[in-house]
Each structure stands twice: as C-alpha cells, then as structure tokens.
Amino acid sequence: MNAFSDGDDSTSGEVVLAKCINHALIFSLNYGSPYLKGCLITESKKTTNNQSSLDRQCFSEKNTPESVWFGKYNTLIVIYNSSGIGEWSGKYIIYDNAREDAYASNVLPKKTGYDIYYIKSN
Template sequence: MRMIIFIICFYTLPCFADSIKEVKSCTSEQGEEIQLLSLKTIDGDTLYLKFRNIITGAFIDNPSGSHDFVGDIAFSKCINNSIIFALEYGSPYTKGCLVNGWGNGDKGKNEPEGFCFAERDKPESIWFGKDNILVVIKNKENNGVKDTKYIIYDSNKPDGERSSHIDKLPSNTGYKIFNLK
C-alpha cells in the first residue's frame, strides 16, 4: 500500500518531487539503466530502485518492506555493470545491496537480481567471477559475530547462509576485483 501511495505522490504532488532525488544511475550488462532513488524525510533516506519504469524497494531481500530501512546513505557506486549501495540505518550497522540486473523472477514478474548484506563495517571490495560475485568486508577490530579477519557474502549461497567468516581470502584466480575505497 505504501508503494502505491509513493508512486501516486511521486507523479502527482510537486511537494514530493523535490524530496525524491536520483542518487545513482548505472547501466546493467543488458544495457538497461538502473536508478537508485532516495525519498528524503526528516528521519533520513528511504531507498528505491527504478528500472523499466518500475519502482520497487531498493532492499531486494525485502522489496515490499524496504520502507522499514531509513537512514543516511553510506555509499553508492556503479561497478562492472552493477550498482552497489548501503544505508547506515542504525548504529553501528550498515545495510546494502548489490544489484546486477533485472530478471523475470520466480513468479514471472520483473524483479531486481542481486543480493543484500548487513554488517558493522562497509564492504572493501567486490569480486566478480564467472559463476558468482563476492562482497568482501574487512572485519575491523573483530566487530562481527565471529573473531575473523573477513566477512564474505557469496551470491551463489542462499539467503541466510550467504555470509562466511574467514581469516584468509580465497584465491583471486578467475575474479575481477574492484576496490571500493
């Protein structure tokens, strides 16, 4: 319901037009534009994705409930035909997603493809492999749940099992590595 109200307000009320801003626009591997939009409120930013004239919640692990994540934009970047972004939504956590395309989804609907992450530290690099994508987060001062040097999110693992805690990075053979700093 909130998404319908947002869309109606976006296109009909000029007062909302000033508070909705394009944060970043990236081109997918298919050559289509993916836009990250922000609805700025007194509480902070609420993020949305726009693709093929469809607006959906930016946090693709919970697109209908993305309005639950409000905070300050930590970063947004276009990398290797993908968009990665994060929101600081509650000290000390950062929640973000990497969106690398748009597909038909399980139910035949247009849905963003990618995965999300949530940690205390921001990602330091993205590894694009032939069969998977890794988001690498250095576990500074062991801020994570486990006492390891790195936290890795792997696109090939199912939600809930996507993150791994490791002390040594995997071999970088077969990966294109992009540093976020």
C-alpha cells in the same frame, strides 16, 4: 521498489556508500543502528520474454564493503571485519551469492577467475 530483500519498506538513512562498478550498483545506508545495511544490484543473466531482471545481494555489517569480486558463477562482497569479535571470528566477512549464508575467513579466496573491484566509501 524496495532494494532490500527483507521487505522492510521503512529502511532509510544516510547514504555512506554509493558506487557503480562493473555494470552494478552497490550502496550502504546508515540508518541509526550499529550496522550498515546495503545491497549489490546487478542485471541478471537470466531473461524472461527477452527482458533482463535485477539480482540483489544484500548485507548488514559494521563496515562498508572493501571489494566486490565478480566471477563467472558467483559474486563475492568482501567486508573487512575490524572488530573480529561477536558473530564473526575472521579477518573478512564474505557474502557469496552462490551460498545461502555469509561466512568469515582469515584469508581471502583465490583471485583466479574473478574480476576484483576495490571500493572506497564516499
């Protein structure tokens, strides 16, 4: 099974992040481009025939995530935007599974309602 939602079965590379946090797996691969590609894989709260499924939230950035925020209605992957140039014009790049696209911000969201797990890469 391919963990990435883009269907690219050829993705392989050096693992630069692999952590289990809050009953979820987050990982990033460096596969030769200037970007790291990764996913957060969690168990879905939805069940079919009394079986759980997996949800995945993928990302591709120059840095590994610095934290994952688990909320009641959404999950955020926060990546520090060290270059601050190019496509993103903010201090943080935030992947929110309740939104279709990631966004940049100079401030972090309010912490109320989230369990926050800080990540240090391998």
